[in-house]
Amino acid sequence: MSRLPRSTAEAQGLSDAALDSFVGALNDGQPEIQTVMLMRHGHVVLEEEWAPYRLTDRHLLFSVSKSFTSTAVGLAIDAGLLTIDDPVISFFTADELPETISDNLAAMKVRHLLTMTTGHSQDTVEALSRDRRMVKMFLGLEVQHEPGTVFVYNSGATYMLSAIVQRVTGERLLDYLRPRLFEPLGATEATWQVSKEDITVGGWGLSINTESLACFGQLLLQHGEWDGKQLVPAEWYEAATSKQVPNDQEANPDWHQGYGFQFWRGRHNTYRGDGAFGQFCLVFPEYDAVLIVTSATTDMQAILNTVWDYLLPALEGKDVPPVARPEKLELPAPSGSAPAAGDGQTYRITADNAAGLAAVRIDPDGTATFGIRDMGDDGGTHDLVCAAGDWQERSAPGTMPGAADDASLETGIRVVTSAYADGDALVATIRWVETPFVAVLTCRVADGAMTVDAKLNVSFGPTEFTVVSEPMSHS
Missing domain, CATH: 3.40.710.10 (DD-peptidase/beta-lactamase superfamily)
Incomplete structure (x- = not known):
């Protein structure tokens, strides 16, 4: 209102x-x-x-x-x-x-x-x-x-x-x-x-x-x-x-x-x-x-x-240099072909990282699910799903990459996600839209391990890093 x-x-x-x-x-x-x-x-x-x-x-x-x-x-x-x-x-x-x-x-x-x-x-x-x-x-x-x-x-x-x-x-x-x-x-x-x-x-x-x-x-x-x-x-x-x-x-x-x-x-x-x-x-x-x-x-x-x-x-009241205004103001989802079928296995990530990644799974339909660590000391995680196409709205606890870890939010935040294929890699984009933070996660499976190359648009810590999963879990 x-x-x-x-x-x-x-x-x-x-x-x-x-x-x-x-x-x-x-x-x-x-x-x-x-x-x-x-x-x-x-x-x-x-x-x-x-x-x-x-x-x-x-x-x-x-x-x-x-x-x-x-x-x-x-x-x-x-x-x-x-x-x-x-x-x-x-x-x-x-x-x-x-x-x-x-x-x-x-x-x-x-x-x-x-x-x-x-x-x-x-x-x-x-x-x-x-x-x-x-x-x-x-x-x-x-x-x-x-x-x-x-x-x-x-x-x-x-x-x-x-x-x-x-x-x-x-x-x-x-x-x-x-x-x-x-x-x-x-x-x-x-x-x-x-x-x-x-x-x-x-x-x-x-x-x-x-x-x-x-x-x-x-x-x-x-x-x-x-x-x-x-x-x-x-x-x-x-x-x-x-x-x-x-x-x-x-x-x-x-x-x-x-x-x-x-x-x-x-x-x-x-x-x-x-x-x-x-x-x-x-x-x-x-x-x-x-x-x-x-x-x-x-x-x-x-x-x-x-x-x-x-x-x-x-x-x-002075003249302003002319600049064309687009008809539609938007930050579109990245475009590309649909991700290839995954093996449905959950790859665990134990190393601390700025995106809070704890696990990655790519299902046979090409949908990726990322386990994200919650802020706080309870050791919990929440899942964010990324699939091909336009932005898809999700919800997450008050957790975001690159943010301070000494405080907690009392409510969840709105998130949008999308994914596409880049060769043999799945590229997922996650926007925590109640914050400035955006993560782009490029995921590849080789030799029984998942490698994720991560880029954050802004962060109080590193903005680029790579994590590799532990030996494959069949959970």
């Missing part, structure tokens, strides 16, 4: 031809675009989905989640539950703190977590993900610099903000935000990963759909006001989206314009929440506009460059 009013582009001062060129440029670019929504003057003027992706599906937002965590901190501060200058160590118990508290750890305040100036020399999240007690691990890490002096992007800092919100409210972050943010915005589909110590991970892991993220962007643009009510203090969003600290050492031009409270400043007086592999909630205060993009890319700057080259001129 639509929550935002729709309008023609022309009625909101934009050219249809310019927006068509913007969509065409996104479609022609190297980054794979999955959904787009543009708001102008409070109205949706552009909404597109590249099939099999859907605007209505939840989408894993990665670090866009941080901006929602910032919102929760602002609400807790407004409720008098903490202040921005409270020491971080004041929220935690003696058994969570190190035996010796360094001067730098003692000096670390909530504001340093918000601005990524904790004093650590690198992101702490990798160290945290190796331990069940992530709070204790964070507090035990060496703080090399005086807090407030050095910007280092640090997802572990956001995890600590979530932990603090949970301590002062008695609720996990998602539960705290549901009645205060998500339900008023209509984002009732929201899910958020939870750590093994039962804390919403905060810095990543939030999944909502494209329109819900557009509602959040519009809330930012309206300084926290929604449907006549002030959901979030205007002063909080004014501070959070302003430049609080410099980040000049960042390489890409849109990542060294300053950092707020879990928001990035950008060129052209914009600010945004952004997440790995091209998830964007981009706000244009001067043009009363919000742009949402979900995508799959390792070159996030390329998407912003397309925005500056094609959308910004449209917002300014």
